[in-house]
Amino acid sequence: MGIRNVMFRLPTKVGLILLVLSLAACSTLKNVGEDEYLLTESELRVEGKKIIDPTVTGLISQKPNSKLLGVPLRLHIYNMANPNPDSTFQDWLDRKPNRRQRLTNLLSEKQLNRLGESFLVKGASNWFKDIGEAPTILDSLKTDQSLKRLKAYYGSKGYFNAIARQTTDTIYEKNRAKIGYDVNLGKPFYIDTLNYAIGSKDIDSLFQLAKPETYVHQGDQFDLAQFNQERARLTELFRNSGVWNFQESSINFDILMDTLAISDDQKLDVTLNIDNPKSTIGNRTHVGEYKVNHINNVHIYADFDLANPTSDSLKTIQYKDLNIHYKGDLKYTPKAISETVFFNKDSLYREIDRTRTYRKISSLNNFKYPNIEPIPDSTGTKLDMHIFLAPRPKYSLGFNVDVTHSNINTIGTTFNTSLNIRNVFGGMENLSVSARGTIGLLSDSPPDKKFSSEIGTDVKLSIPRFAFPFIDSERITPAYMLPSTNISAGMALQKNIGLDKQTFNTHYGYQWSPNDKRRNNLEILDIEYIKNLNPDAFYNVYQDTYSQLDDLAKGFExxxxxxxxxTGNPSDPFQLRIPSGTTGFTQEVLQNELGGEYPEGSDEYNEVNRIENRRIRLTENNLILSAHYTYFKTNREGLTDRNFYSFRGRLESAGNSLSLLANIVEFKENQGGQDLLLNIPYSQYIKAEFDFIKHFRLASPGTVLAFRSFFGLALPYGNSNNIPFSRSYFAGGSNDNRGWQAYSLGPGSSGSLNDFNEANMKIAFNTEYRFPIFGDLKGALFADVGNIWNVLDDETNEKAVFEGIKSLEELAVGSGIGFRYDVSYFIIRLDFGFKTYDPAKPMGNRWFQDYNIKNMVTHIGINYPF
Structure with a gap:
């Protein structure tokens, strides 16, 4: 029996341990010279305390090779490469006298040279080097550089007498080294006197007004970061107070100290200097003076041509205090143009107004990035603002192909084509007409239906202001908040899990963003009509529900x-016919005409009633008229920020306006007493969601701890006894609890009785530790906690109903490992989840009962789950 067969018979955990041990046993010194040392450990201690803060440890120039499960995996991969593939190939050619000549005759000399550059000879080694990691060889110069950086860093914190040195317990043995850094801080220095030298009278006046808000105070311990904060604060202050050309480099600090005088009370004398601007003309240096400026005239060039910037034959109109210049016919209304500019005649120049003007114009999608030029007059106290707008083409046609992933589709492809028409009515409104098509592989489907499809079309009008009749929207929301009114309508024909749907939707809402970190969205009208095209296929789709009903029907054949x-099956020769048999049997039971077998109130009767109510709910058409408000906030600084939070809150109310109308106009009612509109019982509920995400950047390079918490609750009332399926919650799936497939967890401890389990309340917590493996491949260890429940609706199964704190025992736990590969445009994600705590099992048998490869759940996703 070969070794390979033995390994396959070993338990998974044992095999993993042996793999780690075998890698650990491999030599890491293959590319380490005789007089070199492989850096295996680096440690920093400050005043005897170990430091793991990445801000400080990042100052150390050399880091040991990265490790996975304690093994330097990337170093081992690098060592698999041939260090000199060219010479190895040439040695192989010359190893036999006639080999080179025979290959030359057979392939030609050119082909032989290409063979030397091939993947088998050279490419494999290069690939191992690319995805691997070269050994970190101890370098005394980099060690000295690290010590200098540490000393400088702590010097910036006021410890000017700090001593950084290599520790005496540094170990050199067998071409390996463990190096330690030790920093003794000494006594810090404090600011004793704080003086000011300001060259400009205007600057001095502004400074005196804002002096109480300074970051630098007498008596503070010296901290260079506070000095930098003060420079940034003053620069922002001056630029927003009329000094349009102020430069941060004009601010500097003179620091007088005696670093040789060591005492418990070490003092600094600090002078804040704000110099006037300097300019060089020829060989002479001219010193000017910073002055406060007011806006004189504002000129807007509404159709500036970058290729032909001449201002000849321009027409000019005045609107309020703006001078609008244009060629031919003015394509935009003066009012719309005025809403893009935040400079006002005779007002103080403010840099924030310039930033807001850039942001507003860019958000309109009508112009290319604008050019704003302030031109001072001869006195240096007045500015003419020139704003150049280069229009984009009125029409643009787009076509996109996207890879998608959802709770229904394991993977899908979406085709989208759109026609964008800019400045439709002259007020910079944008109209978009789009058509889309989707085909996907269903993640959980009947055997005869593996693919889903959807076609749809949408029309959307975006107006760059709040559209309120007879009301000036500027009074409600300032233009710098980028207010917009969005009106859209669309329809879609969807074929996925079997019932198939036709959807019509209409939206009317407002959106505004006070800044780049906050967004608000208010939908005052959200209408959705969902028509099920194939309701008779319910029991074909929901096979578990069908099996439950079929079991109850045994014996009545x-x-x-x-x-x-x-059926042709001797052990089960008969089954209910779909749909006539399922409908007929259900009616017989619920009308108490089954010969008294399942009387009203019996467990069997209640089960048939539950199944029928679920069928009606999932096959009936839905009319949802709602309004909702969404608030989003984050402190993320760009896509590369790994230490941030985000919060999303959403409140939705449906059916209230129709309920009010029903009190005025008499609506038709169904047998259950529900008001009908277009022969459909409209939905009435209130729904709230809270979603919080926090990412923590950890000490090890490239590692992140990501956390997410979610709570959602939708309560039916009035005209509804339950929540529409499209508005309910589910648990499980690649973006939720990855120990379960989508819709297969919950509700509560009911054990997933149905094919697609949903409810009206959800709690979820997700934690993920993300770490680099090699190259663009990253790994993750995750733990997901959560479940769904029914609350205050028509659910009768006690196991599915939330009953307070006690029900938190039904929070399911899934855990596992994942891999992510960055392909630039998106991230391909592969997660392996395990049921760690299963609330569907009896109490005492819930932990680790299915924690094995056999019951592992595999998820393929696009991008990170949170």
Whole structure:
């Protein structure tokens, strides 16, 4: 028996341990010279305390090779490469006298040279080097550089007498080294006197007004970061107080100290200097003076041509205090143009107004990035603002192909084409007409239906202001908050899990963003009509529900043969016919006409009633008229920020306006007493969601701890006894609890009785530790906690109902490992989840009962889950 067969028979955990041990046993010194040392450990201690803060440890120039499960995996991969593939290939050619000549005759000399550059000879080694990691060889110069950086860093914190040195317990043995850094801080220095030298009278006046808000105070311990904060504060202050050309480099600090005088009370004398601007003309240096400026005139060039910037033959109109210049016919209304500019005649120049003007114009998608030029007059106290707008083409056609992933589709492809029409009515409004198509592989489907499809079309009008009749929107929301009114309508034909749907939707809402970190969205009208095109296929799609009903129907074949069909299976010869048999049997039970077998109130009767109510709910058409408000806030600084939080809150109310109308106009009612509109019972509920995400950057390079918490609750009332399926919650899936497939967890401890389990309340917590493996491949260890429950609706199963704190025992736990590969445009994600705590099992048998490879759940996703 070979070794390979033995390994396959070993338990998974043992095999993993042996793999780690075998890698650990491999030599890491293959590319380490005789007089070199492989850096295996680096430690920093300050005043005897170990430091792991990445801000400080990042100052150390050399880091040991990265490790996975304690093994330097990337170093081992690098060592698999041939260090000199060219010479190895040449040695192989010359190893036999006639080999080179024979290959030359066979391939030609050119082909032989290409063979030397091939993947088998050279490419494999280069690939191992690319995805691997070269050994970190101890370098005394980099060690000295690290010590200088540490000393400088702590010097910036006021410890000017700090001593950084290599520790005496540094170990050199067998071409390996463990190096330690030790920093003794000494006594810090404090600011004793704080003086000011300001060259400009205007600057001095502004400074005196804002002096109480300074970051630098007498008596503070010296901290260079506070000095930098003060420079940034003053620069922002001056630029927003009329000094349009102020430069941060004009601010500097003179620091007088005696670093040789060591005492418990070490003092600094600090002078804040704010110099006037300097300019060089020829060989002479001219010193000017910073002055406060007011806006004189504002000129807007509405159709500036970058290729032909001449201002000849321009027409000019005045609107309020703006001078609008244009060629031919003015394509935009003066009011719309005025809403893009935040400079006002005779007002103080403010840099924030310039930033807001850039942001507003860029958000309109009508112009290329604008050019704003302030031109001072001869006195240096007045500015003419020139704003050049280069229009984008009125029409643009787009076509996109996207890879998608959802709770229904394991993977799908979406085709989208759109026609964008800019400045439709002259007020910089944008109209978009789009058509889309989707085809996907269903993640959980009947055997005869593996693919889903959807076609749809949408029309959207975006107006760059709040559209309120007879009301000036500027009074409600300032233009710098980028207010917009969005009106859209669309329809879609969807074929996925079997019932198939036709959807019509209409939206009317407002959006505004006070800054780049906050967004608000208010939908005052959200209408959705969902029509199920194939309701008779319910039991074909929901096979678990069908099996439950079919089991209840066993034994009645002779009395009601019209309800059954033969199966050809001797052990189960009859089953309910779909849909006539399922409908007929259900009616017989609920009308108490089954010969008294399942009387009203019996467990069997209640189960049939539950199944029928679920069928009606999932096959009935839905009319949802709602309004909702969404608030989003984050402190993320760009896509590369790994230490941030984000919060999203959403409140939705549906059916209230129709309920009010029903009190005025008499609506038709169904047998259940529900008001009908277009022969459909409209939905009435209130729904709230809270979603919080926090990412923590950890000490090790490239590692992140990501956390997410979610709570959602939707309560039906009035005209509804439950929440529409499209507005309910589910648990499980690649972006939720990855120990379960989508819709297969919950509700509560009911054990997933249905094919697609949903409820109206959800709690979820997700934690993920992300770390680099090699190259663009990253790994993750995750733990997901959560479940769904029914609250204050028509659910009768006690196991599915939330009953307070006690029900938190039903929070399911899934954990596992994942891999992510960055392909630039998106991230391909592969997660392996395990049921760690299963609330569907009896108490005492919930932990680790299915924690094995056999019950592992695999998820393929696009991008990070949170």
């Amino acid at each position: 002779s009395d009601y043969p019209q309800f059954y069909e033969t």
